[in-house]
Amino acid sequence: MAFNIVGSNIDQFEINGRHYKIEYRAGIQNPLRNDLESIIRVFCETEIAEKLPRITFVIERNKVNDAALAWIDTKEAKGGLKVIHLDAPSLQESHAKESNTSFTRYIVKALAHEASHLIREMISREITIKDLTQKRLSEHLAKSKKVDDHSQFSVILEVTRWWLHRFINDLHTEGFAEFNTGQIATRFDYNETYQDSLYRISKRKLLEIEALRTSLFSKFEEIQNPEKYKGRESDYFADLESLGKLVTNFTLKIRHNSYGIGEYMYYLINYHSKKEIDFVKIKVFKFIKKYEEIEISKNRKPIISLNSKQGYFDYNHTLAEWAAAVKVMRNRKKK
Numbered sequence: 001m002a003f004n005i006v007g008s009n010i011d012q013f014e015i016n017g018r019h020y021k022i023e024y025r026a027g028i029q030n031p032l033r034n035d036l037e038s039i040i041r042v043f044c045e046t047e048i049a050e051k052l053p054r055i056t057f058v059i060e061r062n063k064v065n066d067a068a069l070a071w072i073d074t075k076e077a078k079g080g081l082k083v084i085h086l087d088a089p090s091l092q093e094s095h096a097k098e099s100n101t102s103f104t105r106y107i108v109k110a111l112a113h114e115a116s117h118l119i120r121e122m123i124s125r126e127i128t129i130k131d132l133t134q135k136r137l138s139e140h141l142a143k144s145k146k147v148d149d150h151s152q153f154s155v156i157l158e159v160t161r162w163w164l165h166r167f168i169n170d171l172h173t174e175g176f177a178e179f180n181t182g183q184i185a186t187r188f189d190y191n192e193t194y195q196d197s198l199y200r201i202s203k204r205k206l207l208e209i210e211a212l213r214t215s216l217f218s219k220f221e222e223i224q225n226p227e228k229y230k231g232r233e234s235d236y237f238a239d240l241e242s243l244g245k246l247v248t249n250f251t252l253k254i255r256h257n258s259y260g261i262g263e264y265m266y267y268l269i270n271y272h273s274k275k276e277i278d279f280v281k282i283k284v285f286k287f288i289k290k291y292e293e294i295e296i297s298k299n300r301k302p303i304i305s306l307n308s309k310q311g312y313f314d315y316n317h318t319l320a321e322w323a324a325a326v327k328v329m330r331n332r333k334k335k
């Protein structure tokens with residue numbers, strides 16, 4: 001159990017035969033370093049960490065892209081490495097301003113989230129499959145005669161399609177990570193009142209996405225009406241620009257809201273049919289179907305549905321609407 005100081009930049013320890021390593025690529029001073037090490041050890045004793053035989057925590061000088069406090073490198077994960085990166089400046093900032101409890105909670109949550117992705121990759125190659133499917137979809141969209149040439153409008157349609165797919169996937173993957181995090185850091189209550197409040201919050205989050213989606217899709221129709229722009233081409237370009245802004249807001253909203261909605265979906269399944277389902281292995285469509293089935297059995301409108309059109313958002317129905325917009329574009333070009 002004790003820390004073996006191998007070098008000043010690497011600390012290693014073992015818990016019940018599982019190996020952990022903390023590698024410092026950024027200098028971190030006490031008391032932060034001591035606090036961080038004890039929090040990491042607390043995390044390594046949780047149920048989530050237990051599922052991974054070894055983890056390396058790398059304390060980085062700087063974060064990559066728009067990552068938050070912690071992230072995983074998909075290349076490393078796909079190669080079987082269990083590495084979680086942490087951003088030193090964010091650690092320092094939060095350590096300086098938060099209480100001990102909230103600092104601990106902040107770190108444990110971030111670690112639980114990233115470890116969940118690593119577990120899914122290890123068991124069901126989640127990251128590999130997600131990358132592959134999105135790559136295939138992108139290639140398909142790029143090649144496909146469906147989305148025609150590379151005019152700006154066509155690109156907007158492609159982006160929309162890509163994000164619809166991403167939305168459903170994020171519910172499945174980020175929802176799982178958030179649910180695991182909630183299990184250890186938030187500790188859900190399993191009763192009707194708590195469940196109803198999560199439902200309401202998730203429904204509101206979905207309706208925010210759906211409102212943008214509806215405006216986006218009605219703009220698709222509007223902008224494809226040639227009558228509207230006769231002799232007023234500049235109006236067309238202004239509309240195209242506002243469509244671009246709309247699609248950006250739509251993708252940002254998906255990115256922001258899908259985590260919480262997905263978390264609620266796992267919570268609900270866990271509450272009502274925990275024993276039948278292996279959350280690590282469940283596939284995306286089965287996950288959505290299972291969720292939908294439970295809401296319906298409770299006489300409640302599902303927030304998301306796959307193809308029954310029962311939900312506030314129905315994936316297949318939305319894809320059909322998207323395909324219809326693409327068809328209008330093709331017919332218009334033929335003329």
Ligand SMILES: [Zn+2]
Pocket residue numbers: 113117173174177
């Ligand atoms: Zn994530």
